[in-house]
Amino acid sequence: MLNPTQTCGLLVLLLSVFCGHFGWGWFKNNAKSGSPQKEPVYGNTPDSQDQSCLCHLTGVLDDCFCDIESIDVFNNFKIYPQIRKLTERDFFRYYKVNLKRPCPFWPDDGHCSIKDCHVEPCPESKVPVGIKSGNYNKFTQASSSISDVRECEQAHELGAVNNTLSNQSKEAFEDWAHHDDAQDHFCGLDDEMSPDAEYVDLLLNPERYTGYKGPSAWRVWNSIYEENCFKPRSVYRPLNPLAPSRGDDDGEGFYTWLEGLCLEKRVFYRLISGLHSSINIHLCAEYLLDEVWGKSVWGPNLHEFRRRFDPAETKGEGTRRLKNLYFLYLIELRALTKVAPYFERSFINLYTGNSQEDTSTKELLLQVLNETKAFPMHFDESSMFAGHKIESKTLKEEFRLHFKNISRIMDCVGCSKCRLWGTLQTQGLGTALRILFSEKEIKSLPENSPSKGFQLTRQEIVALLNGFARLSTSIKELHNFRTLLKDPR
DSSP states (O other): OOOOHOOOOOOOOHHHHHHOSSSSHHHHHHTTSOOOOOOOSSSSOGGGEEEETTTTTTTTTSSSOOOOHHHHHHHHIIHHHHHHHTSSSHHEEEEHHHHHHHHSSSSOOOSSSGGGOOOOOOOOSSSHHHHHHHHGOSSSSOOOOOOOOOOTTTSSSSSSOOOOOOOHHHHHHHHHHOOOOOOOOOOOOOOOTSSSSEEEEGSSSOOOOOOOHHHHHHHHHHHHHHHHSOOTTTTTTTTOOSSSOTTTOSSSSHHHHHHHOHHHHHHHHHHHHHHHHHHHHHHHHHEEEEEEEEEEEOOHHHHHHHHHOOOOHHHHHHHHHHHHHHHHHHHHHHHHHHHHHHHHHHHHHOOSOHHHHHHHHHHHHHHHHHHHEEEOOOOOGGTOOOOSHHHHHHHHHHHHHHHHHHHHGGEEEEEEEEEEEHHHHHHHHHHHHHTTOOOOHHHTOOOOOOOSSSOOOOOHHHHHHHHHHHHHHHHHHHHHHHHHHOOOO
């Protein structure tokens, strides 16, 4: 029987074997295919000094021998254009969430500093009928098409929500609300039937800078890292504003501790760090630059990007943070590949009530999934929880509960729009993890009928694809920041 240390070592070895078959070869063979656009420039250039935030963001990722350059080209030229179109479709643009649920850990004292943090309700008539009815989970074609479903009016700057449901709609939701075994979920099942739950139009509520910062925001992230990432209190994260002063500590003690962990616990930290980095990139890319005649001007803020990611300003942390973003991207990319058979079944219908758009939306989703399957450098999740059966089961449960707790911490975010996108992306990652560890159930799915063994709610599907779209956007924005760093004009 292997002891825990031997088990960790074996896991890392297995992972290197599974992930190490592909690398620069795929990048070289595919970089020039697919799009006539000018390709990004990577690595050191004559302007590297001006690109100090990104000049070290290159080469192979830790814990998986997959290179950043290949991911950049694959995402920016193949995935990003399609995933962006997909999330603009009605099925994926409406997300139901309860933004009024109280924080279970401490009194909320956070406040948005600008009006754009707020999420406004939208009349019920604006939400597609098929989404409200709950028929999207019945996996049957609509008996009649519903045309002329009007979109939310663009005149309303902030958002679209719907907080009323008919009794018939409630029954439809309740029929499917508990179809999954709760033990398999990495996030708490959202209370969709709560009277406080609202439909939000994600296109009218883009993720961007809201002014939510300071002690309230720090406490949320500090709780996530300090209490849920398998870390003893004696080990301090670099640049943690709530930790005791450590003088000139460059964080090497933290990373020595991190590298000594088993693969599973190290992966957990990197997922959270990657999510944090992705959110920060969105805030830097969509920053409130000015207010002209009462109209907000949004755009990339290079100074803010440098503050969060420049090695000189983060004691070398910036590059690590960005690499964790790429690692998270690989995890969710792998989940999409694994779940493809679920959506490829002919009776699965992304139902909104508009049959023509529903058919087109599914075709576009399958195109995205086919692209993910073509990527050769996937993370191999079978190396996780692969040791002694009892120890692995215990570790997996601990892993799940830690992540589930993080999903509850999202209720402590004091900014409505920040809470909306934090909740969505956390649920998206939780859904991805459930997919990765449900391989047997997905393989045994019946071809022509639903299965109680593995099922996804519309809520999970919307979170999964929008969450991955946020990561794809982050990697695309990194390319834009490269360009700005070369020529700030």
